[in-house]
Amino acid sequence: MSFISLLWVLLLGSLLGLELIGKVPPTLHTPLMSGANAISGITMLAALTLIVKAEGNVPLLIIGSVSLGFALFNVVGGFFVTDRMLAMFSRKPSNKK
Amino acid sequence: MNLPVIIKFVIDLLAVLLLALGIKGLSKVKSARDANRLAAFAMSLSVVGLLSYYLGTSGIAIQSWIWIIIGSIIGSLFGAILAKKVPMTSMPETVALFNGCGGMSSLLVALGVAIFPISGGQENFDFFKSLINEVSISVSIFVGAITFTGSIVAMAKLQGWLSTPGWTQSKVRHFVNIVFAVASLIAFFDLINGNTSSIWLLVIVSSLLGIGVTLPIGGADMPVVISLLNSYSGIAAAAAGFVVDSQLLIVAGAMVGAAGLILTQVMCKGMNRSLVSVLFGGSLSSQSTASSGSGEYTNITSCSVEECALTLEAANKVIIVPGYGLAVAQAQHTLREVTKKLEQNGIEVVYAIHPVAGRMPGHMNVLLAEADVPYEQLKEMDVVNPDFPATDVVLVLGANDVVNPQAKNDSSSPLYGMPVLDVQEARTVFVIKRGMSAGYSGIKNDLFDLPNTSMVFGDAKKVLNDLIGELKDLGVGEK
Numbered sequence: 001m002s003f004i005s006l007l008w009v010l011l012l013g014s015l016l017g018l019e020l021i022g023k024v025p026p027t028l029h030t031p032l033m034s035g036a037n038a039i040s041g042i043t044m045l046a047a048l049t050l051i052v053k054a055e056g057n058v059p060l061l062i063i064g065s066v067s068l069g070f071a072l073f074n075v076v077g078g079f080f081v082t083d084r085m086l087a088m089f090s091r092k093p094s095n096k097k
Numbered sequence: 098m099n100l101p102v103i104i105k106f107v108i109d110l111l112a113v114l115l116l117a118l119g120i121k122g123l124s125k126v127k128s129a130r131d132a133n134r135l136a137a138f139a140m141s142l143s144v145v146g147l148l149s150y151y152l153g154t155s156g157i158a159i160q161s162w163i164w165i166i167i168g169s170i171i172g173s174l175f176g177a178i179l180a181k182k183v184p185m186t187s188m189p190e191t192v193a194l195f196n197g198c199g200g201m202s203s204l205l206v207a208l209g210v211a212i213f214p215i216s217g218g219q220e221n222f223d224f225f226k227s228l229i230n231e232v233s234i235s236v237s238i239f240v241g242a243i244t245f246t247g248s249i250v251a252m253a254k255l256q257g258w259l260s261t262p263g264w265t266q267s268k269v270r271h272f273v274n275i276v277f278a279v280a281s282l283i284a285f286f287d288l289i290n291g292n293t294s295s296i297w298l299l300v301i302v303s304s305l306l307g308i309g310v311t312l313p314i315g316g317a318d319m320p321v322v323i324s325l326l327n328s329y330s331g332i333a334a335a336a337a338g339f340v341v342d343s344q345l346l347i348v349a350g351a352m353v354g355a356a357g358l359i360l361t362q363v364m365c366k367g368m369n370r371s372l373v374s375v376l377f378g379g380s381l382s383s384q385s386t387a388s389s390g391s392g393e394y395t396n397i398t399s400c401s402v403e404e405c406a407l408t409l410e411a412a413n414k415v416i417i418v419p420g421y422g423l424a425v426a427q428a429q430h431t432l433r434e435v436t437k438k439l440e441q442n443g444i445e446v447v448y449a450i451h452p453v454a455g456r457m458p459g460h461m462n463v464l465l466a467e468a469d470v471p472y473e474q475l476k477e478m479d480v481v482n483p484d485f486p487a488t489d490v491v492l493v494l495g496a497n498d499v500v501n502p503q504a505k506n507d508s509s510s511p512l513y514g515m516p517v518l519d520v521q522e523a524r525t526v527f528v529i530k531r532g533m534s535a536g537y538s539g540i541k542n543d544l545f546d547l548p549n550t551s552m553v554f555g556d557a558k559k560v561l562n563d564l565i566g567e568l569k570d571l572g573v574g575e576k
Contacts, residue, residue, distance in 0.1 A: 003229050006347060010335060013348035016117055017331075017355025024124040024363060026450075026477065029458035033324050034192045035123045035133050036356055039116060040330040041199045042140065042349040045147050046206040046337040047168070051161050052151045060213045061164045067205035068168030069175075074199035077176030079137040081191060082123075084180065086130040088466035 031085045038078025044071035101153030108146030109345040115139035116349055120356055143345055185467050186424045189457045190255040193248045193323045196330050200244025203333035204300070207237035210340050211296050228289065233339035235285045238296065239303045240333040246307030247326050251319055259312075270313055271377070277306040310376065318375045320457040321364050325372070328357025367452035367516075394533065394541070400551040402560060405527050406567035412489035414445045416481065418518055419461055420454055422495015422530065428558035429468035432494065435564055436470075442573045448474050449481040449518050451499040478518055485522035493520060493528040493544075494557050501542045512540055526550040529560050 024032055051064035116139045122132025151157050157165075176195070183191045211234045253259035280302040287295035314322055331353030338346030365372050409415065417436065423429060436446045448470060454461035462475060476484075485491070493500055496518075503510040504517040520526050521544055528550060544550055553560055 003226070006339060006342075006344065009344045009347045010351050013335070013351030014355040016348075017120070017352035017357075018359060020117060020120045020352070021124050021356045021359045021363075024360065025126065026367060026452040026458045027462045027475075028124060028126060028129060029320075029324075029360065029364060030188060030192070030460050030463060031129060031133070032120075032123045033327055033357075033360060033457075034188070034195075035136060036120060036353050036360070037192055037196045037199065037327045037330070039120070039136055039140070039349060040196070040327065040334050040353045041202065042143070042346055042353075043199060043202045043206060043334045043337050044140075045143060045343055045346055046334075046341045047202060048144065048147055048165065049341045049343065050206055050209050051164050051168075052155070052157050054161060054164075054213075056158065056160060057213055060209050061160065063205055063209035063212075065164040065168035067202045067209065068165065069172035070198040070205065071202035072169050072172030073176040073179075074195045074202065075137075075140055075176070076173040077180040077191075078195045079133060079140075080177055080180035081183070081188070081195070082133045083130065085185070085188065085463050086133055088185075088463055089126060089129070089472070 027089070031082050034078055034082040034085065038075050038082060041071045041074030041078060044068055044075060047071050099154075101150050104153070105146050105150035108142060108149075112139045112143040112146065112345060113348050115142070117352065120352065146345075184427075185464055186427070187256070188460060188463065189320060189323060190252040192457075193252040193255065193326070196323065196327050197245045197248030197252070199330040200241045200248065200326075200333050202241075203237050203330070203337040204241030204245060206337045207234045207241065207340050208296070208300070210234060211238075211293065230340070231289050233336050234296075235288055235299060237333055237336035237340055238299055239281055239285070240329050240336060242300055242303035243307035243310070244326050244329045244333055246304045247311040247329075248323070250308055250311040251323050251326065254311075254314075255319055270309065274306060274309045277302050277309055281306060314375065318370060320453070321361060321370065321372070321375050323457075324357060324361040324364055325376075328354050328361060331355075331357055364453075364458055367458055394546055396546045396548070397533070398548070398551045400527075400553060402553060402555075402563040403567050404551070405553055406564055406571060406573075408525055408527070409439060409444075409490055409492075409564075410442070410568070410571050410573050412439075412444055414484075414488045415439060415447075415490045415492065416484065416488050416520075416523065417446065417448045418491060418493045418496050418500055418520060419448060419450070419465065420494060420496025420499065422497075423557050424461070424464050424495070426495065426557035428494070428561050429464050429470075431558050431561040431565070433468045433470055435561055435568070438565065438568050438573050446474065447476050447481060447484070449478065449520075450475050451478050451496070451518055452516070454496065454499060478516060482519050485519045488523040489525065491520045491523040491526045493526060493530075494561075495530070497530075497542055498540065500544055501540065502547075503540065503543050506543070510540065520544065521547055521549070524549065527553055529553045529555065529557055531556055 047064050047068035051061060054060040054064060115135055119132045119136030119139060122128040281299055284295045284299035284302060311322060331350045335347045335350030335354060338350055439446050448465060450461055452458055465475060498512060500518050500520045501512055502521050504512040504515040507513060526549055528545060530552060
């Protein structure tokens with residue numbers, strides 16, 4: 001992948017991000033932040049790449065593994081906690097009936 | 098193009114699409130929960146895509162599998178446990194902690210690549226390519242380190258483990274931070290010049306910069322800072338994407354970075370603060386010490402729980418203004434008991450939710466939802482403000498700055514211009530509060546001096562429990 005096309009990817013990704021969030025009700029600020037935060041743990045892919053390409057280099061394997069741990073802590077925790085918050089909003093209507 | 102490449106391409110494309118739909122869906126109440134699950138699914142899909150690609154091409158060594166499994170299990174386990182155990186009241190600091198770890202992960206990846214260059218890229222050495230590599234490694238480390246230390250400081254401050262040291266409020270801090278910033282720039286150029294060891298300097302000074310920038314910021318502005326750091330962790334992820342040549346990482350990181358910036362902007366607007374003043378203005382209280390806003394209270398009326406109960410019983414319409422104090426006292430369930438009694442007596446009860454009630458926008462909605470308060474009773478500020486003149490009793494529970502009339506009347510007040518709830522328009526206002534201490538902003542609240550305001554001193558939970566008892570004695574809600 002050439003550097004220039006990666007830059008295009010960066011640009012278009014940023015524009016997409018700017019467009020996605022238009023009007024957010026204040027109610028959802030905290031869950032949205034927490035959800036977006038979980039997505040930023042996507043660096044787990046970089047950590048995985050590092051481990052796969054380490055080729056027996058133990059220090060690199062360890063760094064990759066620790067990095068993967070941090071990223072997954074972010075991802076798993078982030079999604080669970082967001083779900084917990086959002087569950088409280090959605091529970092109400094179903095309970096009424 | 099062989100098969101594994103095509104499969105990975107399709108999976109990556111699908112993952113980006115689902116992530117974008119996920120972020121979009123998270124901004125609407127109805128679709129939010131499904132959207133969150135969709136995003137989680139997209140993330141796992143991306144992992145499957147990456148692993149299957151390597152399995153199909155270079156293969157994955159047993160040793161690599163072992164380290165992958167160790168890292169995943171430990172990280173996921175701790176994340177899941179924390180997410181399940183943490184009380185709803187400490188949501189903001191939890192988000193900060195998760196966020197910091199995301200930044201740390203990007204930092205470690207870049208560090209790993211910098212110390213042990215990945216084999217395979219070496220066969221045709223290209224100056225331009227290695228420059229790009231070094232720049233992206235530096236950006237990833239710089240932003241990752243700031244995200245990590247900044248988030249940890251933010252978490253410690255919200256937890257109350259760390260207060261704002263006095264010296265950080267002086268102008269010296271700008272100088273110190275500029276020194277850190279310049280030092281990281283020097284380390285960066287040194288690194289490009291081929292001096293690999295300066296990478297450690299970069300790690301250290303950017304970590305210090307993260308601390309130096311976050312430490313002076315007051316508790317009230319912390320949500321904005323966390324949101325901004327969240328955006329940074331997206332940028333760090335995108336930079337890590339350049340390091341390991343992953344388009345998916347770049348797109349997802351850029352998306353989170355940009356979306357985080359917008360969200361930060363929205364939050365700033367809700368608090369009537371500009372991003373610049375949050376980052377460089379220091380905490381609010383330090384500016385206000387000299388202003389006319391501070392001063393002694395002259396006309397405080399204190400009253401007993403019994404009087405409060407009597408007034409409530411005679412009311413037709415009651416508005417509850419919950420604040421962080423309510424959350425701290427874990428009194429949202431007790432509050433619900435009180436309002437149930439009032440409702441059974443035919444009294445109309447509404448909750449007025451200030452956009453930044455609690456510690457983060459939307460935090461209070463989560464807490465009240467936890468206590469089974471019907472969603473329809475939660476009214477946003479703009480909707481509820483015209484109702485105050487027709488309201489008999491307002492109960493202010495642990496809220497302070499968001500009900501300070503200074504924000505409307507006193508142009509010299511640091512709060513001036515902040516949107517507030519016009520509780521003083523109601524016939525009677527009860528403020529349940531532990532003592533006369535000031536709110537987050539550290540500013541005197543003019544509301545407490547007004548003749549129609551009565552203070553009920555005590556812990557929110559205890560007062561509400563007493564209130565239930567008094568209401569019972571009065572026969573309220575006993576039908």
